[in-house]
Amino acid sequence: MAGILLVEDNEDLRAMLKESLEKRRHKITEASNGREALNKFKSGVTDLVITDLLMPEQDGIGLIMELRKIKPEIKLVAISGGGKVGPSNYLDVAMTLGADAVFPKPFNLYDFIEEIENLVDV
Amino acid sequence: MISIINDRLEYEHVNEAFCRNLKTDKSEMVGKSPSRLWGDETYRDKIKDNIRRSLNGEEVQYRAYFDISGEGGRFYEVTYRPFRSDRKKVNFAVVETRDVSSEIDDRLEDAGKEEKYLFMEKFLPFGIFSCDRDSVVIDANHAFYNITELESGKSNRLSDLFSVDQRFISFINSAKHGEAGTFGQLQMKTGKDQELFTRISCYIRKSDDGEVIVDGILEDTTREVIMERRLYQSHRLETLGTLAGGVAHDFNTILTTISGYSDMALSEVEINSSVYKYIMRLKSAVDKAENIINQMLVFSKRFDQQLVDLEIEDVLSEAVDFLSSSIPENINLEADIKPVNRSVNADPTQLFRVFLNIMTNALHAMKDQGGTLSVCCKKSVIDNREFADVVIGDTGSGIDISIIDRIFEPFFTTKDVDKGTGMGLAVAHGIITGIGGEIDVASAPGKGSVFTVRIPLQHKNNDTSSAGPQKNKNILFVHSNMHLSRTLSQALEKMGYSVSLLSSQTDIESILKSKPGEYDILFISIDFVNEEISRHLTEPGTRDRDLNVVLILPVEGNGDNDRLIYFKKSGFNIIREPLNLRDIIKII
Numbered sequence: 200m201a202g203i204l205l206v207e208d209n210e211d212l213r214a215m216l217k218e219s220l221e222k223r224r225h226k227i228t229e230a231s232n233g234r235e236a237l238n239k240f241k242s243g244v245t246d247l248v249i250t251d252l253l254m255p256e257q258d259g260i261g262l263i264m265e266l267r268k269i270k271p272e273i274k275l276v277a278i279s280g281g282g283k284v285g286p287s288n289y290l291d292v293a294m295t296l297g298a299d300a301v302f303p304k305p306f307n308l309y310d311f312i313e314e315i316e317n318l319v320d321v
Numbered sequence: 322m323i324s325i326i327n328d329r330l331e332y333e334h335v336n337e338a339f340c341r342n343l344k345t346d347k348s349e350m351v352g353k354s355p356s357r358l359w360g361d362e363t364y365r366d367k368i369k370d371n372i373r374r375s376l377n378g379e380e381v382q383y384r385a386y387f388d389i390s391g392e393g394g395r396f397y398e399v400t401y402r403p404f405r406s407d408r409k410k411v412n413f414a415v416v417e418t419r420d421v422s423s424e425i426d427d428r429l430e431d432a433g434k435e436e437k438y439l440f441m442e443k444f445l446p447f448g449i450f451s452c453d454r455d456s457v458v459i460d461a462n463h464a465f466y467n468i469t470e471l472e473s474g475k476s477n478r479l480s481d482l483f484s485v486d487q488r489f490i491s492f493i494n495s496a497k498h499g500e501a502g503t504f505g506q507l508q509m510k511t512g513k514d515q516e517l518f519t520r521i522s523c524y525i526r527k528s529d530d531g532e533v534i535v536d537g538i539l540e541d542t543t544r545e546v547i548m549e550r551r552l553y554q555s556h557r558l559e560t561l562g563t564l565a566g567g568v569a570h571d572f573n574t575i576l577t578t579i580s581g582y583s584d585m586a587l588s589e590v591e592i593n594s595s596v597y598k599y600i601m602r603l604k605s606a607v608d609k610a611e612n613i614i615n616q617m618l619v620f621s622k623r624f625d626q627q628l629v630d631l632e633i634e635d636v637l638s639e640a641v642d643f644l645s646s647s648i649p650e651n652i653n654l655e656a657d658i659k660p661v662n663r664s665v666n667a668d669p670t671q672l673f674r675v676f677l678n679i680m681t682n683a684l685h686a687m688k689d690q691g692g693t694l695s696v697c698c699k700k701s702v703i704d705n706r707e708f709a710d711v712v713i714g715d716t717g718s719g720i721d722i723s724i725i726d727r728i729f730e731p732f733f734t735t736k737d738v739d740k741g742t743g744m745g746l747a748v749a750h751g752i753i754t755g756i757g758g759e760i761d762v763a764s765a766p767g768k769g770s771v772f773t774v775r776i777p778l779q780h781k782n783n784d785t786s787s788a789g790p791q792k793n794k795n796i797l798f799v800h801s802n803m804h805l806s807r808t809l810s811q812a813l814e815k816m817g818y819s820v821s822l823l824s825s826q827t828d829i830e831s832i833l834k835s836k837p838g839e840y841d842i843l844f845i846s847i848d849f850v851n852e853e854i855s856r857h858l859t860e861p862g863t864r865d866r867d868l869n870v871v872l873i874l875p876v877e878g879n880g881d882n883d884r885l886i887y888f889k890k891s892g893f894n895i896i897r898e899p900l901n902l903r904d905i906i907k908i909i
Binding site: 207209211215216218219222251253278280281288291303304305306307309 | 572573584611
């Protein structure tokens with residue numbers, strides 16, 4: 200069982216991921232943007248953060264940079280529906296900034312859960 | 322100036338005066354078509370027929386206005402004399418070209434108003450005509466017959482030329498004495514079936530015997546219309562790209578939800594149940610949607626191409642080989658794929674996809690009546706930049722002029738429902754413009770279409786500068802949308818400006834620093850103004866004092882207001898997209 204902070208602005212997707220991860224007995228905290236995620240991160244116990252990259256308020260790239268500063272050993276998984284920062288793909292940028300895994304949407308749910316459990320078990 | 326043209330319609334000889342006046346070199350002209358020097362349009366409109374007449378034994382003389390050096394036009398008197406090298410047949414036309422501009426200027430200086438008007442009627446490229454209410458031409462000048470490709474002396478009816486766009490014809494059919502009208506972008510089909518865009522301004526009067534007479538001016542505006550349309554199309558595709566990219570992003574998120582819940586549901590139902598089967602169908606629909614979204618991402622250039630240096634002819638040959646087994650018997654393949662001898666920086670898989678796509682469309686256009694699929698590959702040089710051109714042509718049904726502007730839009734298709742997604746050419750456009758190239762089409766309904774894919778060749782070295790100093794203004798245009806940049810630069814160069822294009826950040830700094838004084842005007846998209854460039858352009862002492870800077874803002878938003886105010890104070894001009902030629906010329 201792991202404490203997972205789930206950051207995604209799309210409510211439906213967030214609900215789906217929450218439910219599927221709770222079925223695996225993980226404890227899920229939800230946030231709909233980077234700013235809210237940072238506040239919840241500071242007040243809770245988190246082993247792993249799943250974050251979307253394009254979000255209002257503070258985006259996922261900014262969030263990853265902040266989290267790496269606050270807690271360098273935190274596990275980070277980035278998900279994105281495609282998009283670019285200048286010439287680079289968002290997910291590549293996330294990887295460069297230190298995301299432990301990236302998943303382009305749409306992804307297979309079980310591959311995703313497997314990767315997350317690998318990361319928190321290590 | 323003397324030149325000799327042979328019966329293959331190529332220069333056989335040009336003399337020194339010819340080379341000097343027309344700023345060309347003998348070795349560049351001999352063996353080449355006159356269109357190389359005078360341009361395709363001038364060649365078609367003013368030269369080709371005269372050469373042919375001369376080769377048929379006739380001596381032809383005419384005066385015409387040519388603008389060839391981009392430094393303002395001159396009047397030339399051109400005489401074509403038939404010449405036989407053996408006794409049997411004329412095999413050369415000897416062409417004497419005399420610059421008569423100053424002669425004409427002197428005469429006009431002293432001429433009365435009437436003579437000036439007569440001169441204009443004779444030499445300016447405006448067709449002047451009179452016709453009756455039934456649109457039968459009563460009288461017209463030389464330029465009118467040039468534009469319409471009708472034969473003077475015959476009974477010509479304008480309604481035959483304007484069968485597609487009837488605005489002008491219905492106006493004169495019902496117009497009353499004293500009325501006037503102007504009709505822009507009027508589609509016309511010439512006497513030789515050439516499609517043109519024209520503008521007509523006309524006035525209705527009554528003749529002495531009380532008949533209605535239409536006096537009008539006809540202009541060929543094809544070039545302007547095409548330029549404007551290209552510019553518009555380029556903006557439109559850019560906007561659609563942004564939209565498609567945004568939609569794709571949101572849809573991917575939604576698909577993740579659908580596929581995730583499907584997976585969860587699958588784990589809770591019996592494998593043999595019908596519910597399991599229904600959910601599997603949901604998942605397969607998700608896969609199909611994902612495929613379309615990926616194509617939208619390619620179109621909107623939010624997709625990483627795996628760029629490598631490659632020989633374009635290799636990819637093209639591969640695509641032709643792949644397709645050749647499926648070419649139906651009624652279609653003939655003519656492939657002329659010569660090595661370009663320089664590499665391009667592109668993604669081989671994507672390039673293959675582009676070629677395959679265009680060729681498949683070509684086959685589709687010829688599927689009923691058969692025809693010829695021609696594929697060739699050659700090097701081209703434009704504004705001192707080198708490109709590899711892949712030209713794919715068919716002799717099929719052609720593309721109607723009313724939809725040709727839309728063929729690169731996503732989901733635009735002329736195929737039957739379920740036969741095509743309408744993403745093929747949109748994807749091709751995204752791939753090619755994504756690597757700084759261009760994709761263009763020319764088509765004649767009923768005759769066929771020609772697609773040209775133009776990809777920049779890799780530099781031999783890093784020299785991105787343009788030609789040497791020119792008399793007119795030198796413009797440096799920096800924008801990430803190369804298609805837009807090229808369209809604008811073509812239009813500006815036609816007006817005599819010299820334009821260099823850049824789309825890479827590092828090149829800008831080095832060019833501005835290493836070549837002070839080289840450019841008069843810098844058009845730069847705000848996306849390219851990083852701190853280094855901003856400092857270079859605004860700090861006294863570093864910037865060229867004579868360099869005028871025009872900042873291009875995106876359609877919406879400008880980021881930082883303070884920054885803009887600072888740029889304005891530094892003397893920058895600011896324009897906002899969508900760019901149009903008129904605003905740009907105003908600024909220049």
